[in-house]
Amino acid sequence: MDHTCAILMEGLTKEFTAGGTKVVALERINLSVIEGEFLCIVGPSGCGKTTLLRILAGLESQTFGRVFIKAKNPEKPLTSMVFQGDSIFPWMTVEENVAYGLRIKGVSLKQRRAIARDYLQKLGLVRFAKAYPHQLSGGMKQRINVARAFVSDPEILLMDEPFGSLDEQNRLILQQELLKIWEGSKKTSLFITHSIDEALLLGDRVIVMTAQPGKVKDIVDVNIPRPRDILTLRETSGFTALYKRIWQLLQEEVLKAKATELVNSPVSSSKRHRKNTQEGKT
Numbered sequence: 497m498d499h500t501c502a503i504l505m506e507g508l509t510k511e512f513t514a515g516g517t518k519v520v521a522l523e524r525i526n527l528s529v530i531e532g533e534f535l536c537i538v539g540p541s542g543c544g545k546t547t548l549l550r551i552l553a554g555l556e557s558q559t560f561g562r563v564f565i566k567a568k569n570p571e572k573p574l575t576s577m578v579f580q581g582d583s584i585f586p587w588m589t590v591e592e593n594v595a596y597g598l599r600i601k602g603v604s605l606k607q608r609r610a611i612a613r614d615y616l617q618k619l620g621l622v623r624f625a626k627a628y629p630h631q632l633s634g635g636m637k638q639r640i641n642v643a644r645a646f647v648s649d650p651e652i653l654l655m656d657e658p659f660g661s662l663d664e665q666n667r668l669i670l671q672q673e674l675l676k677i678w679e680g681s682k683k684t685s686l687f688i689t690h691s692i693d694e695a696l697l698l699g700d701r702v703i704v705m706t707a708q709p710g711k712v713k714d715i716v717d718v719n720i721p722r723p724r725d726i727l728t729l730r731e732t733s734g735f736t737a738l739y740k741r742i743w744q745l746l747q748e749e750v751l752k753a754k755a756t757e758l759v760n761s762p763v764s765s766s767k768r769h770r771k772n773t774q775e776g777k778t
C-alpha cells in the first residue's frame with residue numbers, strides 16, 4: 497500500500513445467502529482510495545454500495561479478498577458513518593447527539609462542548625443545541641448526523657446517501673454546507689449517491705458500479721476546480737461532458753438491473769406463465 501493510499505481493497509467479494517439462494521453482492525472489487533480525496537459512488541439499487549461501506553465500517557465482513565485502512569493516528573476512530581435514515585438518539589439533545597462520539601472517547605465535558613459548538617455553528621444548529629430531535633425537521637436531523645461524524649474526527653468518513661430523503665431545497669443547502677466543512681478538513685470520504693449532480697459537486701472521482709454482482713465498472717476523474725459552488729457548477733467547462741459520461745455508464749447498469757428485476761419478480765413469472773399458457777407453450 498503506497499503512502500498516498502488511505503484504503504486499499506483487493507479482490508473484495510461479498511456473498512449473502514438468503515432463503516437458500518446465494519447472492520453475490522460484491523465481486524472482486526479492486527480499488528484504492530487516495531488520502532484526502534472525496535470519492536463518490538454511484539450504481540443501480542441493489543448493486544452493493546451499502547454493503548461496501550458496511551464492510552469498510554466493520555459492520556459486515558467480506559467473504560473473500562482483503563481491505564486495508566491506514567490508521568495514521570491510533571487515537572482516532574478508523575471510520576465514522578452517516579446513514580440515510582435517522583440514526584440519532586431521540587432521548588439526547590442536539591448538542592449531546594453531536595458530542596456523543598467524544599463522550600465515548602472520554603473527552604471532558606468542557607472540551608466536548610467546545611468541539612460540538614464549533615460544528616453546531618458551521619451547520620447552523622446553535623439555536624437548536626438544547627432541542628430534542630423530534631422538535632426538528634428532516635434537514636436539521638441530517639445536519640446532526642453530519643456534525644456527529646465530523647466531530648468524532650475519524651480517519652475515513654463514510655456517507656450512505658445522507659441527503660437522499662431530503663427535499664431538493666434542503667438537499668442543496670446541506671450539500672453546500674458539507675462541501676464547506678469538507679474543504680476545511682479534506683478528510684478522506686466515501687459518499688454514496690443516486691444523484692450525478694451531487695457526485696460532480698462533491699467528488700474528486702466518481703466510481704460507477706455495475707448492476708449485481710457489484711463490480712467497479714469505471715472510475716471518472718472530476719477535474720472541476722475547487723472550491724466548488726452549486727450556483728456555478730453547471731456552467732463550469734467540462735461539467736456537461738462528465739455528466740453525460742457518468743449517465744451513459746450508469747444507464748446501462750440501471751437498465752440491466754431493471755431487466756433482472758423483471759425476470760426474477762414473481763409477478764412477471766406468473767404473467768409469463770399465463771402468456772405461455774394462452775399461447776399453448778407451457
Ligand SMILES: Nc1ncnc2c1ncn2[C@@H]1O[C@H](COP(=O)(O)OP(=O)(O)O)[C@@H](O)[C@H]1O
Binds near residue numbers: 513514519541
Ligand atoms: N444482510 C443481508 N442478507 C442478505 N442479502 C443482503 C443483505 N444485505 C444486502 N443484501 C443483498 O445484497 C445486495 C446488495 O445490497 P446493498 O448493498 O444494500 O445495495 P445498494 O446499497 O447498492 O442498494 C442486494 O441484493 C441485497 O438484497
Ligand SMILES: [Mg+2]
Binds near residue numbers: 545546547
Ligand atoms: Mg444502499
